[in-house]
Every structure is written in C-alpha cells, then in structure tokens.
Amino acid sequence: MTENHSATDMFRLLADDTRVDILRAAAVAQYELEEVGSGPAELAFSEIYDYVEVENTSKLSYHLGELTGTYLQKSDDGYSLTHAGERIVRFILSGNYERPDSFxxxxxxxxxxxxxxxxxxxFLSRQFFRIVCSACEQPVAGQPITPAQVKTHDDDALIESVKLQSAEVSKQIRRGMCPECGAHLSSDVIEMRGNPLPDADSFLVTSTCQECLRGYNSPLTYSVVYHPASIAFHWDRGIDVTSRGIWEFNEHLYQGCWTSEQIASDPDEYEVVLRHEDDAIRLFLDSTATVMRTERVRRKNGDPRHS
Ligand SMILES: [Zn+2]
Ligand SMILES: [Zn+2]
Known part of the structure; x- marks a missing residue:
C-alpha cells in the first residue's frame, strides 16, 4: 500500500452495510462489463446511487470518500476497485468467511x-482437507480448502478440485511464487533426520513466504513431479500426473521407485529419479530445489542408455 493504513483502520472502514453494498455494486458492474470483454469497470456516482440503498446523495458521498484510497480508486471516469477492494469483495461474495460444510x-x-x-x-478438519490412513492412523496429506470449494462441488468433484489445486500450488512454489499472496518465494532443501518417510526420499523442500508467512513443504521427489520434463515423461507412458493428487504418488515412494539423493556439496546438488517400469527420468536440483537439468534414462538388458 502506498498510503499506510493500519489493518484495524482497514477493517473498521468496512463495518457498515452501505459500504459493503458499494463494493458489491462495483463487483457486479465489473462482472457485467467483463461479459462483453471490456476493461476495468468504472462506476459513475449516479450508477452507484442506483445500486445501493442509501438515504441521500450526501450520505453516499461520505461513504465513497471513506472507501476511496483503500477499497476504491477514483478517476475522471468514476470509481473502481483497488486490489484490497477486489480481494475483500470476492471473499464476501463467495461466502468464504462462513464455516465449510462437513465432508x-x-x-x-x-x-x-x-x-x-x-x-x-x-475428511475436512476446520479449513483443511485432510487424508489420514485408517490402518496406521498417520496423517498422509493436508491442504487448505475454501468454504466455496466445499459448497459448490459434490464429494468426487471436491476431491478432484483438491488434486487440481495441489498441482497448481506445487507449480507456483516451484517457480518461486507464493500461491497465497503472489510474493517471491524461495525454497531450501533440508535433510530430515529421524525421517518417518521411506528411505527412498529423506529430503524435504521447505518454502516460507516472508510476506504473508505461509509455509509449504514437500518431499523432494514430489516437488518435481509437475516439472514439464516429468509431465512429458509420464504423459509418454499414458499417465497424466497433472490430474493426480499428491497422495496418489505415495506408492512410488513407498515402493522405492521414486528416490532422491544428495550428489554434491558446496554447492549442494541433488538428484531425483522417477522410475516407470524400465525407464526413468532424472532431475538434477540445486540447494534451492531449482531443477537445473534433466535426462531420460532407458534401461535395456541392464545397460543404461540415454534417450
Ligand atoms: Zn498407514
Ligand atoms: Zn505469501
């Protein structure tokens, strides 16, 4: 923000039905414009007055003045949403402040x-979609989920939406962008001591956003599954990894088909091998879990040949 509003000031500005209605009006106007492929909606004072239930023009003027600079911006053509206005009005319209339905x-x-x-x-546990093993009772996967996501998908579609989300989130993290706030995100590879995971992968990629403080972590092998080289390698073998959820890769790790190891120090370098039947793809990563190069390996008669 260029003008530094405190968070409490920002939320205090919204403690008024008319102001929330004004933001809704701006979103509706944007929606109606976007349907004909136009630019950002700019609402004239009179248009907002038609949308919003307010006693008189001076009251509306007062509320618009309060919102402008934080949730709205004003130009010669009218009022439009700021980034904060966009985020908060989508949050309100989608009902994402409500409690998610059970699942x-x-x-x-x-x-x-x-x-x-x-x-x-x-199952759902608060705002998280969680997967637990009913045999050993260990948590296997967990991902934040939105109330609108739960409300608008039936059971199977909800699971599909979580798979899609995990693939998208993983892609953004690998490319260094925080999926939550869009800030630059850097990652580190750490070795897990007393690792509960199979021996096949004892490295974890951790990424923490310094702006919104959201943290992410993933086994090193899983962090490269959605790399284009892996997507293509699997696609060539009839597998669309982009449609798979993270937990559907567990068998490869458990059975030792997917492995990671550190192959150099100072600077650190890691090798991940994803095997499928007799073939494999190798991905070489630096200490920030960035893939530096890849190679496909085809094994015939025990003789590794590059393809
Ligand atoms: Zn188990
Ligand atoms: Zn962030």
Missing part, C-alpha cells in the same frame, strides 16, 4: 506412504 470421511485411492496400506480416507 467425509470418504475412502480415496492411493497408498499410505508410511505403512503401504491402501486405506486412505479424506
């Missing part, structure tokens, strides 16, 4: 990465 426990495909049983169950 599950529902059996899902995939193997427990800890015990190898195919006994995974998905």
């Amino acid at each position: 599950g426990p529902k059996p899902v495909d995939g193997m427990c990465v800890f015990c190898g049983e195919e006994a995974l169950e998905a």
